[in-house]
Every structure is written in C-alpha cells, then in structure tokens.
Amino acid sequence: MGDRATLFPVKHVIALDVGGTGMKAALVRADGTLLHEDRRATGRERGPEAVVAGILDFADELRVLGERRFGEPALAAGVGVPGVIDEARGVAVFAANLGWRDVPLRALLSARLAGVPVALGHDVRTGGLAEGRIGAGQGTDRFLYLALGTGIAGAIGVGGRIDPGAHGSAGEIGHVVVRPGGPPCGCGQSGCLERLASASAVGQSWATACGDPSADAAACARAVEAGDPRARAVWAEAVAALADGLVTGITLLDPRMLIIGGGLAEAGDTLFTPLRAAVSERITFQHLPDIVPAALGDTAGCLGAGLLAWDLLSTEVSA
Template sequence: MRHVIALDVGGTGMKAALVGADGELLHQARRATGRERGPDAVVASILDFAAELRAYGERRFGEPAAGAGVAVPGIVDSGRGVAVYAANLGWRDVPLRALLTERLGGVPVALGHDVRTGGLAEGRVGAGRGADRFLFVALGTGIAGAIGVDGRVEAGAHGFAGEIGHIVVRPGGIPCPCGQHGCLERFASAAAVSQAWAEASGDPEADAADCAKAVESGDPRASAVWRTAVDALADGLVTALTLLDPRTLILGGGLAEAGETLFTPLRAAVEHRVTFQKVPTIVPAALGDTAGCRGAGLMAWDLLTPTAPTDPSEVTT
C-alpha cells in the first residue's frame, strides 16, 4: 500500500504515523524528543525515528514510503527545508529536509510549522472540512493561528502569518516576551489562565483545567478569571475576523478542551462585539493530538500530487 511518513515534533514528545493517500492513519507511534540531551541528539532521534518508520512500512506494506512530512515548532523556512530556530529544542538553522531526504533514501520531504500543519489538517479533513476560508487558533502555552484559504494554509511573506497571540488587546498591559505589552496570549492562553487561577485560588499547582471545573461549580473567583480570558480572546478574535473574514473559526489546544464552558460565553462575546462583520461558525478542533501528524502527511502527499493544494508555510529569507 502506498503511504508516507508523518512526524510531529514537540518540545517533549514526538508523534509519528504512516499515512495513506486518503489521509488514513495506517500506523501510529510515539517517543520522547529527548531535548535534555541537546539539539544534536534531538535531530538524531528524529532521523532514527523516521528510519524506523520507513523500515516498518516496508515490512508491513511491501514497499518503502513514497515521501515524508515533518512538523516542527519555532521559526521554519519550508522553502529551504530548514528549521531556523526553536527555543524549546535549542536548535538553529537545522537543514532538516536534506537530512531526512538522505536518511530516507532520497524521497521527497516536506517541512512545516507545527501550528500551521495542524491547522492544515483541521481545515482540510477536520472541523473545517468544506470551508473555503477558515481560521484555526491553538490556545496552548501561547496562542497561534493558521489562516486557511481554499485548502491551503498561508504563511505570509516572512512566515509569521497567523501569530494572533501577539495582537495587543490590552494596551499597556502585561509585558510579553515579544517586547510588547498586553498581547492576547498573556491573557487568554491556557498558560495565562493557569497562572491567573493559581494566583486567585492560592494553589500554585492549579491550572486552566482546574479553573474550568471551578467555573462549572460556580466559584466566583474562577468565573472572574475565566471572564477576563474570554473577554480578551473575543477582542483578539474579532480583530482577526475583521481582517480575514473566515467562514469557520476552529479553536484547539488546552483551553478549548473546556468545551462549552469556553465556547458558550465566547460565542456570545464575539457576537456582542461585531457590528458589520459576519460571525463565522465557531467550533472546537476535531482531530485532537493527531492533527499534526495528519497535516504532516497531507504536506507529504501534496509533494507527490502537484495539482493538490499545498501548505505554503514557507519563510523567505
């Protein structure tokens, strides 16, 4: 059976899959990234993992993988196939595509940004399936987005399209590592809610999921923390909607796991803020933690099918 290798590299773990032409996950595997051993060891682990998947595919399907796709965090130059920078992995200017192509016997390899890759999957085969324009927003440690148009994901001229976590929603507010004050992700990311609830509850171990549960139980302190986050998120999203006019807005990441505890007040807050804009369908992500692998697989298949929409998560440097 014809298949491709898909890798989703995270700060602590790697998810991998063999993906069929229809997007089916034929085999899945996981392993630790091993970042504590240094950036060179992380690259070696990626190459070894890919080679093991290639060997497994040959044994199971009687033929080697036709290509490979890999999603990585940080700054990515997909045009050159280089992982430019990732703070949590400690690497700079890693020619990952060339290294994987060599290790995998010369097959074509696609390299993409992790959020845009996950967004590609959600837009094409997940919660945004059938939408000509969608916006995928991941509410995790930070907040990042993927802008989808006609089955492809835009990266922008310099590779930073979709970084809505750095829309300033509270001018003069909390300092952000990006150098601004009052960025959206300082108020509405899962990490921001976790920090705010830990302080409000007096429990340093409390996180965003605990805050959501406390909201559901009627805790007024939790409700105040949650309202602050929802209001900031609505402000940021309405700015994005005004600029991009998506048909579907897909929310994923840790904060979205709160389900209707998030979505019900958020939909109301967005609707309250819009004037002339059209409110998109606001839905939770559908693919869970398989989105990155599915998106990496789609990127690989796009390399093998030139007429298909591609993921232009490219940085021109």
C-alpha cells in the same frame, strides 16, 4: 496488525509532529487513514543536536517499519515543527522551546530516509491544514484555525491550503497585543493575546487566584463549572481577551469559520458558550463566522504532516 508485510503493498507516507516536549509520528495513507501511530519524548533537555538526532532516528524507524509491514517504502515524509520555518528552503529557522537555529531539517531527513522527498511545515499550520481539509472545516473555503495551548498560534486556510505568509509567520495571532501595557511576552511585546488567553496563561492566573501552584487551566474550567467566583473571574478575563483577539482576526481576514483547538478548547461549552457571545457582542460591520471546536484532537498535527507529504508528491507529479 502484526509486523508481517501485507498481501498487497500499501502506499503510505511518514508523518511527524514535533512539539516542545513530545513527538508524534504516523504512517499515513492518501485518504488520511493512520496506518500506524507512535509517540516519544522530544528530549529537549539533552540539547538541540540531540533533538534533531531523535527526529531523524524516529523517522528512520518508521521507514523500516513501513517497508516491513506494508511491503514497500514510504513515498515521502512530512514534518511539522514549532517556531519560525522557512518552508521554501526546508529550514527550521528558530524555535525557542527547542533551542535550535537554522537547522536544514528537510535535507537531513531526506538523506536519512534514502532520498525520499520531504515537506517541512509549522506545527500549528499543519494542524490547521488537517482540520480544514478533513476535520471541522472540511468543505470551508476560508477559515482561521487557532491552537490554544502553551501559547496561541493560528493558521489561515484559503481554498484547502494554508497561507504561510511572505516570510513564513502568517497566523501568529498570539502575538497580537490585546492589553497594551499588560504582562510582558517572550516576543518582546507586552499584553499579547497568548499571555492572557492561552491554556498556560489561564493556568497561571488560576494558580495565583486559588493559591495552589499546581493548578492548571483544566482545574480552572472545573471550578468555573462548579460556580467558584474566583475561577469565573479568571475565565471571564481570558474569554474577553480571546474575543478581542478573534475580532481583530475576523476584521483582517473575513473568515467563514473559526476553528479552535488546543488544551483550552477541551473545556467545551464552558469556553465556547461565553466566547461566542463575547465575539458576537464585539462585532459591528463584520460578518460573524461560525465558531467551532477542532475535530481531530491531538492527531491533527500528524495528519497535517501527512497531507503535506501527499501534497508534495502531487506537486512533483504535476510539475
């Protein structure tokens, strides 16, 4: 598709998915179609002010591109960012990996985008929204979504929406303590789930076990598949910790489905076969939910941010 405007205007929103190292952006139709995608570095090494400036610049570039290519301005924008989010005020309260505190991101973006309404959400919860509504959980009334990446975070889906909790931190299952007295976590506790079963934790354990400092979780999964006993021990420990954390989530939330995404989920059956067995072994009175891989890959965050924007528009219309 070229840069010329289409014959008929195309209604769309701007969507941004901001991570610790990279940003993904898209122009999204109401049905979830990605009209345009782009990526660039977050630039956190330049400091939090530069990160915010980069987000605003990226969004504005998409605004201009959308007007030129699709014949009308974006109707709204949605952005998902990591850390603690006050969705009601539109403030990015804190993100350790981006170094910012109390950034009024919604107001800054709306001003930069000529006053269009902006929805702000948590990056994992926006991904969970997309997976629940148009991805692996489509049609499921109650689910728990987990992203197993550098850390572990979750999203609680109920009736097609994500519950942020009373204070914007619902779903932080990565900080459930599954091994009391275990490895210290950046949150101040020890033995948190993400310190044992995230992709980064598995990578660190495998690097120690195999003596290769550059080894990561994907390398561990390949070694498991090749029958390496050291890799199988590392993997089994991570799966056991993950199963313990999931049973806690199942007990509290009674989800119909567990949707698992992130880098570790890319191991496929190497992860899901033993994980389903481990969770099943631990269940007593609880109902065992379906445990399925996420379906949208790394586009989930952008799609979810787009859905936030469209939801914001529908809310304003009905208000």
